[in-house]
Amino acid sequence: MSTSLIAEAENAQDIAEAFTRFLDPARGWAAEITGLIAELYAISSALRDLNSTAAEPRYYRDYNLIREDVRLILYSLNYTFEDVFRLLGRLDRLSYGQVWLEIMEFFQLESGNTLCRRLELYKIFLQDLSRVLEGVPTDVRTLDELQLRIDILLEKQEVRHEDSFRRMSLGPQRSFERRRPTHCPPESPSRSYVRRRPPHRPMASDGFFEEDYIPPRAPEPPGSPTATTFSHSSTNSSAIIHWAPALFEQPPSITQFVTTGQASKCVGPDLPGASARLSQEYDRLLDLPFENGDLIVRLYIRQSDFRARIHCRLLRPSQLRKECCLPLISLQAVRSKSSLQLCRSSRSGRSLELWACLRFPSYERMILFYCTFLALKAQDPSSLGREMDNHELRGETEEFGGSEVFRVYTVAPLTLFSKIVDDHYHHALRIYKDQDSGGIRLQVTAFFLIAAPTRGRTPVWTAFITHQIRSTRWMRRAGQWTIQLADLHRYIFTTEYAPQLGPEGQHELSFIRSTDAKDFYETILLLAKER
Helix, strand or coil, rough: HHHHHHHHHHHHHHHHHHHHHHCCCHHHHHHHHHHHHHHHHHHHHHHHHHHHHCCHHHCCCCCCCHHHHHHHHHHHHHHHHHHHHHHHHHEEECCHHHHHHHHHHHHHHHHCCCCHHHHHHHHHHHHHHHHHHHHHCCHHHHHHHHHHHHHHHHHHHHHHHHHHHHCCCCCCCCCCCCCCCCCCCCCCCCCCCCCCCCCCCCCCCCCCCCHHHHHHHHCCCCCCCCCCCEEEEEEECHHHHCCHHHEHHHHHHHCCCCCCCCEEEECCCCCCCHHHHHHHHEEEEEEEEECCCCCEEEEEECCCEEEEEEEEECCCCCHHCCEEEEEHHHHEEEEEEEEEEEEEEEECCCCCEEEEEEECCCCCHHHHHHHHHHHHCCHHHCCCCCCCCCCCCCCCEECCCCCCCEECCCCCCCCCCCEEEECCCEEEEHHHHCCCCCCEEEECCCCCCCCCHHHHHCCEEEEEECHHHHCCCCCEECCCEEECCCCCCCCCCCCCCCCCEECCCCEEEEEECCHHHHHHHHHHHHHHHCC
């Protein structure tokens, strides 16, 4: 392992030296760059210190206590450094300032943290591992919290790199396996020691599966393919086919809010062991960090009946650490500035009570979560007959809209009222503008008038067009009923939709009425003038 520790120490030092060249041409970010350089040198020093300590014969046996944690951080460090080297390679065609902004945006989108904050966590974890090895008293809860954060980050890094490999591969797809850092030796056949975690409190006897109780499974032998532990669920987002994970893997444009909302928090009742319970019956779709990773929000789905649940894990402050979990259909989302308040009905049913608050760094991230929330609820069969959300998001104005799509099931012929024909379906198209951030987006919905009319506002796809509308070449009329768009990145909330494209691959909006096509075209021109 010493070779790996020294190799990553040298990588950290090389990257620090590379960033020193940014100080003069990117003076506007000199303070941030200097801080990043300091963290890189600190990581290099911590890696060398750990290597020196591990090399002493008196610590050989104790090294087994931290072996797997060292392997964990080396995996994640290797991915991070590879990404930095890749982005630095763009200096051959971009300025120092542009590359710096790309680096900052990449790591913020991947984990919800800045690169500097990620390096700080690495440094603290490495220093704590050295203390454990030397027998110096260490806060086990803090160490466990850092290990969990890095483990969550590593899962995201592995999924992203595996997806990149699959896109590049021309041969048969190989099965998913953890990729080792370049300099790591082969893993030992079995794990020699697992650092003990704080014992879990007993599972609450009520509240967790209050609306969809699942009888517990019989205990399974260790090593069984379905056996679960607290640290890792039996499934993850890469193991199932679902539309949700891809939404947050594609970095959208960033339109920041002017007004900041309430900080993220979870105020629901504590349900210890909730994540372990969920992993028995549910597949994990998403891991979303908030407040620099202090709060982790996960969305789960049960493949047998498409029931969805939300799980919130509060990590810091450590004295308030807890887990909360509810069926998604039990909650409504209400916007407050840059935050979404997830509320449930009070016992009387006459008011809403706050369950969690999620603060978003950008308009796009809020919209993707909100539309995912609505779509998962609508696709849950148990939502039929329930009162659904108000699909108009507070703070957005509808700049273009019109007739809904009604599918009325009677003995009479099917009656349709529509705005566009999209993937052979009649859909309603709207343009929304956010009053705080100025963000602009398209949204398409379909309406099924069966039991709950508000289900018809469930999004099929949305697309952010804030920056595209500035280009005079982005949109053109291609006939009385058709609008062609040069670029349209749709975020799709169903597996049963294929984008509408023209004969040459152009993005097309085919309107039922020519007046709607004209109104849409003029609305876009007007919005472009206002920017």
